[in-house]
Amino acid sequence: AQKITQTQPGMFVQEKEAVTLDCTYDTSDPSYGLFWYKQPSSGEMIFLIYQGSYDQQNATEGRYSLNFQKARKSANLVISASQLGDSAMYFCAMREMGTGNQFYFGTGTSLTVIP
Amino acid sequence: NAGVTQTPKFRVLKTGQSMTLLCAQDMNHEYMYWYRQDPGMGLRLIHYSVGEGTTAKGEVPDGYNVSRLKKQNFLLGLESAAPSQTSVYFCASRHLATRQGDYGYTFGSGTRLTVV
Numbered sequence: 001a002q003k004i005t006q007t008q009p010g011m012f013v014q015e016k017e018a019v020t021l022d023c024t025y026d027t028s029d030p031s032y033g034l035f036w037y038k039q040p041s042s043g044e045m046i047f048l049i050y051q052g053s054y055d056q057q058n059a060t061e062g063r064y065s066l067n068f069q070k071a072r073k074s075a076n077l078v079i080s081a082s083q084l085g086d087s088a089m090y091f092c093a094m095r096e097m098g099t100g101n102q103f104y105f106g107t108g109t110s111l112t113v114i115p
Numbered sequence: 116n117a118g119v120t121q122t123p124k125f126r127v128l129k130t131g132q133s134m135t136l137l138c139a140q141d142m143n144h145e146y147m148y149w150y151r152q153d154p155g156m157g158l159r160l161i162h163y164s165v166g167e168g169t170t171a172k173g174e175v176p177d178g179y180n181v182s183r184l185k186k187q188n189f190l191l192g193l194e195s196a197a198p199s200q201t202s203v204y205f206c207a208s209r210h211l212a213t214r215q216g217d218y219g220y221t222f223g224s225g226t227r228l229t230v231v
Contacts, residue, residue, distance in 0.1 A: 004157075035219045045205065045222035091157060093219070102148065102173060103220065105157040 002026065003104035004092050010110045013082045020067070021077040021109045023092030031097035034075040036066065039089040039108070048090075051075060082113045118142070121206050121223035128196040128230045136191040136226050138206030145211040147189035148173075148220070149181060151202040158205065164189055196230045203227050 005024045013019035025034065036048040051059045051066045059066040067076040075094075079086055092106040119140045128134055138147065145166055150158040160173030162181040170181045178200060180192045189208075193200060207220035 009155075033219075037219075037222075043203065043225045043227075045207075045220075045225075047219050047221075050219060095219075102160050102163060103158075105150075105159075107155055107157040 002106075004094055004106035006092055006106035006109050008109045009107075010112070012112050012114055013079075013086075015084060015113055015115050016081055018078060018080045019082055019111065021079070021090050021092075021111065023075045023077065023106060025073050025075060025092075025094045025104075027073075027094065027096055029096040029098040033095045033097070034066065034068070035093040035095070035103070036064070036075075036077045037091045037093060038086075039091065040085075041088070045091075049077070079111075084113050084115060087111060087113045119206055119208055119221050119223040121204075121226050123226060124224065125227050126229070128193075128228065130197060130230060132196050133192070133194050134196065134228075135193075136204055136206075136228075138189045138191070138208075138223055140187055140189075140206075140208040140221070142208065142210075142221065143186070144208035144221070145186075146209050147183065148207045149179070149189065149191045150205045150207065151175065151200075152205060152225075153202050161191065161204075196228075198230045201228060201230045 032053045034051045038046045049061045049064045051068045063080045065078045089108045091108045093103045095103050122137045148163040149161040159175045164170045164183040167186045182190045204226045206223040
């Protein structure tokens with residue numbers, strides 16, 4: 001079974017609008033971390049935001065927020081006030097604290113911001 | 116600048132040739148990883164290391180070998196390259212997490228390898 005599922009291969013959003021990128025995960029470990037990374041066309045992987053499974057509040061980092069719904073096992077990334085520079089691939093990832101040694105990545109969502 | 120440095124950035128190999136990719140980090144991270152990224156498949160773990168002198172297999176280890184003789188370096192070797200190994204390779208590192216609130220990997224900039 002897939003550990004991380006991203007069902008949106010591609011998304012479009014108008015500049016200055018908000019967009020939600022979906023991510024669901026599968027784990028039986030009660031302690032885990034969820035991450036989002038951005039990969040622009042230049043290729044580097046940029047860490048955006050982190051959510052721990054025991055965190056009571058949704059994580060926020062500037063224009064990024066993580067909509068964490070533990071019972072549904074979803075960890076959607078919300079980007080507010082989209083900018084042209086947000087056009088990139090976005091990867092959701094999870095690390096299970098029990099095994100601890102590797103991250104599981106989704107297949108990514110390609111976001112295009114339209115001027 | 117501190118971070119993870121991968122060399123080379125680009126390489127073209129002929130089938131059957133060998134090569135080594137170097138990953139170097141100067142953040143004193145304990146853990147280091149090699150991933151490959153292929154279209155539509157996200158990042159898949161090849162091998163990883165939890166410390167100097169130790170390595171372990173990941174999800175797709177076949178055709179690759181690794182070594183971590185020094186804490187700051189993690190080498191990925193292809194003994195006999197195949198076209199199926201055409202990919203973008205990423206190295207990553209992180210600290211040993213002491214509590215749940217770790218902040219993920221630091222990635223290198225990637226190596227684009229083509230095997231013809």
